[in-house]
Amino acid sequence: MRVGVLTGGGDCPGLNAVIRAAVRKGVQEYGYTFTGFRDGWRGPLEGQVVPLDIPAVRGILPRGGTILGSSRTNPLTAVDGVRRIKENLAKYEVDALIAIGGEDTLGVAARLSDEYGVPCVGVPKTIDNDLSATDYTFGFDTAVNIATEAIDRLHTTAESHMRVLVVEVMGRHAGWIALHSGLAGGANAILIPEQRFDVAEVCGWVESRFKVRYAPIVVVAEGAMPKDGQMVLKDGSLDSFGHVRLSGVGEWLAKEIERRTGQEARTTVLGHVQRGGTPSAFDRWLATRFGLHAIEAVRDQAYGAMVALRGTDVVRVPLAEATAKLKTVDPRLYAEAGVFFG
Amino acid sequence: MRVGVLTGGGDCPGLNAVIRAAVRKGVQEYGYTFTGFRDGWRGPLEGQVVPLDIPAVRGILPRGGTILGSSRTNPLTAVDGVRRIKENLAKYEVDALIAIGGEDTLGVAARLSDEYGVPCVGVPKTIDNDLSATDYTFGFDTAVNIATEAIDRLHTTAESHMRVLVVEVMGRHAGWIALHSGLAGGANAILIPEQRFDVAEVCGWVESRFKVRYAPIVVVAEGAMPKDGQMVLKDGSLDSFGHVRLSGVGEWLAKEIERRTGQEARTTVLGHVQRGGTPSAFDRWLATRFGLHAIEAVRDQAYGAMVALRGTDVVRVPLAEATAKLKTVDPRLYAEAGVFFG
Amino acid sequence: MRVGVLTGGGDCPGLNAVIRAAVRKGVQEYGYTFTGFRDGWRGPLEGQVVPLDIPAVRGILPRGGTILGSSRTNPLTAVDGVRRIKENLAKYEVDALIAIGGEDTLGVAARLSDEYGVPCVGVPKTIDNDLSATDYTFGFDTAVNIATEAIDRLHTTAESHMRVLVVEVMGRHAGWIALHSGLAGGANAILIPEQRFDVAEVCGWVESRFKVRYAPIVVVAEGAMPKDGQMVLKDGSLDSFGHVRLSGVGEWLAKEIERRTGQEARTTVLGHVQRGGTPSAFDRWLATRFGLHAIEAVRDQAYGAMVALRGTDVVRVPLAEATAKLKTVDPRLYAEAGVFFG
Amino acid sequence: MRVGVLTGGGDCPGLNAVIRAAVRKGVQEYGYTFTGFRDGWRGPLEGQVVPLDIPAVRGILPRGGTILGSSRTNPLTAVDGVRRIKENLAKYEVDALIAIGGEDTLGVAARLSDEYGVPCVGVPKTIDNDLSATDYTFGFDTAVNIATEAIDRLHTTAESHMRVLVVEVMGRHAGWIALHSGLAGGANAILIPEQRFDVAEVCGWVESRFKVRYAPIVVVAEGAMPKDGQMVLKDGSLDSFGHVRLSGVGEWLAKEIERRTGQEARTTVLGHVQRGGTPSAFDRWLATRFGLHAIEAVRDQAYGAMVALRGTDVVRVPLAEATAKLKTVDPRLYAEAGVFFG
Incomplete structure (x- = not known):
């Protein structure tokens, strides 16, 4: 049995x-x-391979990134994509494929497996934790730890200067990183894409914080949007993943807070530091278990399945189902955090 | 409504x-x-109180330890313990009690609640993660991160000197910290209290690691024991918690490995650094949610309940049930890790 | 003897x-x-004081920020500033003043001491390490560690996507943080305010890095400027310290690199995380020694002096001299780093 | 010109x-x-070489350990050692040798260079910072940071249980790590090998700390010794470096404190975690500069020289002089720290 492995999408x-x-x-x-x-999918599409054996994986456990490289190539939109993939799998005598990636990468795996009979097993990967079929994805805990450490540091500079600090964290469509790091970092407001925020309300929280002589930290997901539609995007260009760049909400919000409250405000955009570097212990443990269970799935020929975390168990779920729906923050969970706002 | 809060047992x-x-x-x-x-229970037993309001809890989120102090006092073994507790609750007009602690502290809460009508809500706390009713307890993730960082550091010194490094981590009765940090740190052997280890087998793993020109790391829980009964405890004295001190397995094992394999071996006992200091983001998030749900339980007068994590939900379970059984490492989970040994 | 203490300028x-x-x-x-x-100087100017005794300083060693608060108030430009300060020192029976701050705060101390007979001792503080009379200032090592950790993380995401990452670090007038963190983080280019950079040369380094199949990291100080004068400042407004905002060079450079090389480039602006939070061990040690020696200077009535680090010794230098000249990066030191560019 | 490089002694x-x-x-x-x-010296003695070019050194900057391996081999005590080294240098056409190591490794380099005409340049390396010719050695700052972080964590567990915590850090003959980490960590007593300690005095500090309702941290260098000669060494065996094992002072002291004060005391021996893993930014910067200047010394044929840090400059000193005398803690510097004891 020969198993192919690929990693697609953003770093994690x-x-x-x-x-x-x-x-x-x-x-x-x-x-x-x-x-x-x-x-990513460019590998089987174009027949680009690297040797993968035990010496090749020595020492890589604590390293960020991926030794296989990554891309956003979608073979289903390429000319003759499916045929070329099948030919390359045959050429390299690959009997089964483990695809590690997010919504896009796994969506391809689902269709290749279900519609074209390519034997795929999926491993979910998204720093944003927004895949519905699994309790957590690896990379998320690392990102939350990095964001929380940054918030810890920003508290002291906020206090020393009695200044508002707006921290923009990752999360285009789901506010998990903002919610978890905001709670863990003791933020005074957390703004997520799932619920449009009211700038006046945010300014109210900011002012109530100053009233007790503390300086507020506002954590905002990059995809969060104000209610009143006043926000002007800094940049309408597409990024490498084909999404409209939504960055800029942090900077916009700081200026708006300054304008409305008269308090000095600054922005920190955490950016790519959230997705690079060595994984946290939790993420290493989760990723390791996903790898072990992916091989079990291959052994059982459970093609079309994705491994997923449920409680403390790793289970299998259909790839198609796993990629059908974004896991957004439950409104009740967000409401729970509200007690810390202001 | 006036709510009393206490923290008992070891630091976390x-x-x-x-x-x-x-x-x-x-x-x-x-x-x-x-x-x-x-x-801990000494507070309500002896009527020792501290003010607890919003200013008192400002800035404590990232701090290790407990602003309330802790002890191992068991009021059920004290003369007139239950009566004195009831009198002090009455004296301070406390209507409900939130007890944050491990097996012992919560065991008292269970009996006070179920047998004596003292209105208690429990919050589980154990660095060892060995409470059966909850997927995780806070403190555990922090400990695992600290142990994993230490293992990361020890790899390089092991490699530079081609030397065995034995790392002794916490875990008297359950091997969760050893299992998680060992997996996350890339250990070449993980030894847990749940399963007696065979020194000859451990030496085999050590030797097979040297054969590929790498130096082995052995992670051993403080409560792990060899199969052959050869181990002589360094110290039979009781610690402050009334348990026999089992420390010493790490040092014993390093000497045994040296004796049997002829390879130089060293021990590092991580000790108390695993349980102090700022919590990881996960632990802050979990502890915060436990605190919020404990208040919900008080509001619902759900006395005799403990809050617990199940998947990503915080639920309520009966205190009595939660403290009845130790959650040890499932043999299948331990077997899963075996692929990395040697 | 009663000693007044104040902290001025930016957080550190x-x-x-x-x-x-x-x-x-x-x-x-x-x-x-x-x-x-x-x-800062607002305290003695307006007579705002806080108690300062041993209980007040317990537990503050590891904490970022300043328990005394800070400001950029300049009493020498205030109406009757010197007289009001003298009155307040008399009112609170303060015999000597320890002023902890950067160029501005210490410049005031120098003039108050030398021209107006106010007994001041100075302690140098600047995250940028650009005070000429001392080998190092505290805060700098912490900032360099934080920037280095961020660069470590960014390497892996750069590699995974074969993308240029531009990291903008602090340093308006001096490139010390950029130089040290760039060297420590293994940057492929380091750009500092002391020497205008040639965008074409930077692009050459970027391309030579891609040729060996690695992705480049460019570290740029916020005050660095291109040679060709093409850079358009994002924002000409003044910040709270009265300086023109020079932020934006990182983002500008990434776009310029994309345009010229065709390689995808991203920017991370580290910002305030560099100056908040717990100090590194070196900074705690240096700051502690500065505090001890400032008191020695007070005891010796060495007014008009500033404590400074020379090698491993803490010495005294005249305040006036210490604040006269900015310590910029020596061109030979910068040239030394050039071997790692590209 | 062909340059040989070797690393000897303990990990750093x-x-x-x-x-x-x-x-x-x-x-x-x-x-x-x-x-x-x-x-180490085994390489030129036995002719064991590894290729060393630019690809071989890619990515190693942040990694602990040494890609060249290390040993304590002393070629001057080996049969025909000098002749064999000269033969191997000739065989591999090595024109100059850079020896990176501590007192022993550099002592060999000094004699080979001065007495036998082997062209050597030295780079000082000792985690203990006890080489007299240089302000700092790399590795020391990393060790101090690790020890300080551990002390930070131990403070909270000490406070929660009102318990004495004794932290044993590295330092057989010099107390630099103890002094710096003890100052940075806010220890209540620091004990170093340079000055025998009085157990009664230490107990006095412990008790005075408890009087203000705080729990004491005692930092002790592994080579510190009590005045009264009561200490019984746990273990008189020789370690791999030929030194008598002096470990055990931490554990001994904790027991002695318990016995004399009646307060519960615990020991943490930090051990090898202090010398492994990724270097701090300062150490990467210092080590990088040492490497650059060692090549300059080779170019200048400055054989018999060692690079050293003086203030912020890297200078050259004679190898023989550099290894002649241990740099111990200056009594005045130690006295300076005394204000924090108790």
Whole structure:
């Protein structure tokens, strides 16, 4: 049995841990051999491979990034994409494919598996934690830790200067990083994409915080939007992933707070530091378990399945179902956090 | 409504986060007032209180330890313990009690609530993660992160000197910290209290690691024991919690590995650094949610209940049930890790 | 003897460590009493004081910020500023003043001491490390560590996507943070205010990095400027410190690199996280020693002096001299780093 | 010109940074080629080499350990040692040797250079910072940061349980790590090898700390000894470096404090975590500069010299002088710290 592995989409701490676990278990317990495909779906599409054996995965557990490279290539929109993938899998004698990625990468895996009979197993990966079929995705905990540390640091500079600090964190469509890091960092307001915010209300929280002689921290997800439609996007261009750039809400909000409250406000955009570097212990553990269970799924020929975390168990769910719906923040969960606002 | 709060047992990052969340929600949403009892059950037993209001909980979220102090006092074994507690609750006009602690502290809360009608709500706390009714307890993730960082550091010194490094982590009766940090840190052997280890097998893993020119890291829980009964405890004395001191397995094992394999071996005992200091983001989030839900339980007069994490939900379980059984590592989960040994 | 203490200017990890050390030594060894002045020179100007004794400084060593607050108030430009300060010092019976701050705060101390006979001792503080009389200022090492950690994380996301990452760090007039964190983080280009950069040369380094299949990290100080004068400032407004905002070079550079090389480029602006939070061990040690030696200077009535680090010794230098000249990066030191560019 | 490089002695964060900087500068600026010798002096003695070029040093800057391996081999005590080294240098056409190491490794380099005409340049390395010719050695700052973080964590567990915590840090013959981390961590007593401590005095500090309702942290260097000669060494065996094991003072002291004061006391021995893992920014910067200047010394044929830090300059000193005397803690510096005891 020869197993192909690819990683697609944005960077996410834990990718290497999945690869390592899958290779260790596949080789040692079942005698499988492995082929690494380079740069996401571009690898099987264009036949770009790298050797993948036990020496290749030594020492990669604590490293961020992915030794296989990544891309946003979508083979289903490429000319003859499916045929070329099948030919390359045949050429390299790959019997099953483990695709590690987010909504897009796994959506391709779902269709290749269900519609075209390509034997795929999926491993969910999104820093944003917005895949509905799993309690958590790896990378999320690392991002939340980094954001929380930054908020810890910003508290003291806010206090020293009695200044509002707006922290923009990742989360285009879901506010999980904002919610978790905002709660963990003791933010005085948390703004998420799921619920349009009222600038006047945010300014109210800011002012009530100053009244007790403390300086407020506002955590805002990059995809959060004000209610009143006043926000002018800094930049309407498309990013490399084909999404409209929504960055800019943090800076916009700081200026709006200054204008309305007269309090000095500053913005920090955490950006890519949230998705690079060594994974947290939780993410290494989760990614490792996902890698082990992906190999079990291959052994069981459970193609079309994705591994997922439910409580403390790793289970299998249909790929198609897993990628159908975005997991957004439950309004009740968000309401729970409201007690800390202001 | 006046709510008493106490923290009992060993130190655990996140205790202050629970206290803060409970006070913030209780005061702001329900208009409750609070009384802090000092040093675990000693507080209500001896009537030692501290003021507990919103200013008192400002800034404590990121701090380790507990602003209320802690102890191992068991009021059920004290003369007239139950009566004195009832008298002190009456004296301070406390209507409900939130007890934050581990097996012992919550066991007292269960009996006070169920047998003596003292209105208690429990919040589970154990660094060891060995309470059966909840997926995780706060403090555990922090401990695992600290242990994993230490293992990361020890890898390089092991490699530079081609030396075995034995890392002894917390876990008297359950191997959760060893299992998670060992997996996350890329250990070459993980030894847990749930399963007696075979020194010869451990030495085999050590030797197979040297064969590929890498130096092995062995993670051992403080409560792990060898199969062959050869281990001589360094110290049979009782610690402050009344348990026999089992420390010493790490040092014993390093000497045994040296003796059997001829390879140089060293031990690092992580000790108390695992349980102090600022909580990880996950632990702050979990502790905060436990605090919020404990207040909800008080509002619902759900006395005799403990809050618990199930998947991503915080639920209520009977205190009595929650403290009845130790949550040990499932043998299948431990077997899963075996692929990385050697 | 009663000693006044004030902290002025921007936030900087280590301020509290200075205050604590001065108070501990002053009270315990010489029986001094202390008065804290609030918010920099505004404190003595407006007579705003806070109690400052041993209980007040307990536990503040590891905390960022300053328990005394800070401001950019310049009493020399205030109506009757010097007279009001003298009156307030007399009113609170303050015999000597320890002023902890940067160029502006210490410049005031120098003039008050030399021209108006106000007994001042200075402690240098600047995150930018650009005070000429001392080898290092506290806060700098913390900032460099934070920036280096961020660069470490950004390397992996740069590699995974084969993308240029531009990291903008602090340093309006001096490139010390950029130089140190760029060297420590393994940057492929470091751009500092002391030397205008050639965008074409930077693009050359970027391209040579891609040629060996690695992705480049460019570290740029916020005050760095291109040679060709093409840069359009994002924002010509004044910040709270009266300086023109020079932020924006990072974003400008990333766009310029994209335009010229065709490679995708992203910017991360580290911002205020560099100056908040707990100080590094070096900064706690340096700040503590500065506090101890400031008290020695007070005891010796060495008014008009500033404490400074020379090698491993803390010495005294005239305040006037210390604030006369900005310490910029030596061109030879910058040239030394050039071997790592590209 | 072909340059040999070797690393000897104990592990120390920053070794790889020296190697990388030397190779980058040597290859790129002077066109040198390099030969890596394995495992300290064993490499040139036994002719064990590894390739050392620019690809070999990619990515090693942030990694602890040494890609060249290390040992305590002393070629001067080996049969025909000098002749064999000369033969191997000739065989591999090595024109100059950069020896990175501590007192022992550099002592060999000094004699080889001065007495036998082997062209050596030295780079000082000791985690203990006890080499007299340089202000700092790399690795020290990392160790102090790790110890300080541990002390930060231990404070909270000490406070929660009102318990004495004794922290044993590295430092057999010099107390630099204890002094710096003790000051930075806010220890209530710091005990160093340079000055025998009085257990009664330590107990006095412990008790005075409890009187203000705080729990004391005692930092003790592994080589510190009590005045009264009561201490019984746990273990008289020799370690791999030929020194008598002095570990055990921490545990002994905790028991002695318990016995004399009646307060509960615990020990944490930080051990090898202090010398592994990624270097701090300061250590990466210092090690990088040492590497660059070592190549300059080779270019200038300044054999018999060692690079050293003086203030912010890297200078050259004679190897023989540099290794002649241990740099211990100045009694006045230690006295300065005394204000924080108790």
